[in-house]
Amino acid sequence: MLTIGALAKKTGTKVQTIRYYEQIGLLPEPGRSAGGQRRYSNSELDRLAFVRHARQLGFSLDAIRELLDLSDHPDKSCTEADAIARRQLKQVEQRMARLEALRTELKRMVHECSGGHTSDCRVLEVLRDHSECLTNHDEIGA
Amino acid sequence: MLTIGALAKKTGTKVQTIRYYEQIGLLPEPGRSAGGQRRYSNSELDRLAFVRHARQLGFSLDAIRELLDLSDHPDKSCTEADAIARRQLKQVEQRMARLEALRTELKRMVHECSGGHTSDCRVLEVLRDHSECLTNHDEIGA
DNA sequence: CTACACCCTCTAGCTACTGAAGGTTCAAGC
DNA sequence: GCTTGAACCTTCAGTAGCTAGAGGGTGTAG
CATH class of the missing domain: 1.10.1660.10 (Multidrug-efflux Transporter Regulator; Chain: A; Domain 2)
Known part of the structure; x- marks a missing residue:
């Protein structure tokens, strides 16, 4: 105990x-x-x-709830557990792809910054003008 | 307007x-x-x-607040904006590394699932027994 | 002048916890 | 048996970054 x-x-x-x-x-x-x-x-x-x-x-806790439920019923089919895991894998891969795009953009911003005054800071400039971006980053967060 | x-x-x-x-x-x-x-x-x-x-x-909104403040003062040094962007880049790279490890593990789980009953589902089995994992995934979330 | 889309404030909810306040229980040492 | 202090209890509030809904007011086209 x-x-x-x-x-x-x-x-x-x-x-x-x-x-x-x-x-x-x-x-x-x-x-x-x-x-x-x-x-x-x-x-x-x-x-x-x-x-x-x-x-x-x-x-997610919801996914875990489902997995626990499956685990509690050993005679149920495995398909659902597999589907949940595949869903999770897909999500992870999507997040990675998104982060990869962000990384590219951030690297570019940082590398182009000359270190002068903020008035001609590349970082701020890029943030101000989306059209300077090479990648699409539509969804927020992730 | x-x-x-x-x-x-x-x-x-x-x-x-x-x-x-x-x-x-x-x-x-x-x-x-x-x-x-x-x-x-x-x-x-x-x-x-x-x-x-x-x-x-x-x-983050806090980081954005700082960036906006810098943007409002064109004579300030660019260093801070650059630092914020570098911090962000680092965070993105850390998250990517973490997701990469998760991806590996999830892929393995999914591939090894034979599609039978949950009693011998690889997905659930791996979740039950951490020692089967090849990677360390200590921090939670991502 | 009447629809009706749009706007207003305010409150509560989401995920997945985390922290703190104020009080009780447990186990060790004397 | 008694004291002490760590660990436990409940309850409430807060975190990020929104999002949704209730219940009502505004703006404008026909």
Whole structure:
């Protein structure tokens, strides 16, 4: 039986995060000590490790919820889990492509900056005039 | 003079986003019509275009605030703007490296999935057992 | 002068946590 | 048995960067 702090240490999670996962129903409500403190068993440790690992691979909590559900039903088809992973892979590849374009543009900005006054700073100039860009970067963020 | 809707269309921004930028002080309070509706001039159009463009390049609103400030003072040194852009470039490159590692892992998961039952799904198996991973992916998110 | 699209403010919600306030429980040492 | 201090509890608020909705007012074309 683990306290929440011990579980946190073992999984590299913050205590608050564990409580948060419980709150949103990603982890089951654990047993409690006589005084009302959470006590965890190995099954909960495994579940949290699964969640954390999936988060590290960039899966959303919603995706993880689905994966956990699949994991809980060993006789279900694997297709769904595969689809979720493929979706995630696609997203990662899209983000990479987008970042690649940004990198190109930023490199160009930085390299062309001569280090004088801001009045003729290439960085600011490029930001001011989108038409100077070589790449399309329509979507924001990512 | 542009209405907020026209400005939104010209810059590819949502109306609410423009009001949000005003609220957090990224855009100045514009003039108003007799009835109290916002009316924008070209200088505000330029400023918003700058903001949007910087956002598309992944700059945070805080970084953009600094860039705008530099842009407003043409006699300041360019060094700061350059530093901000370099910081951004570095961040982009770090994110790319991270995504590259994730991509590798996800690809492996997906390729090894045979499409049977979830009980022997490679995707779920890898998520369950971190030790199967070839890469370190310590930080969460991306 | 009447539609109707557009605008207004205000509030709440999203993701995935994180931090803090104010109080209780646990385990070790004496 | 008692004290101490770390760890635990709940609840609320905040982060970034928007986005959506309610409930109402404005502007303009026909």
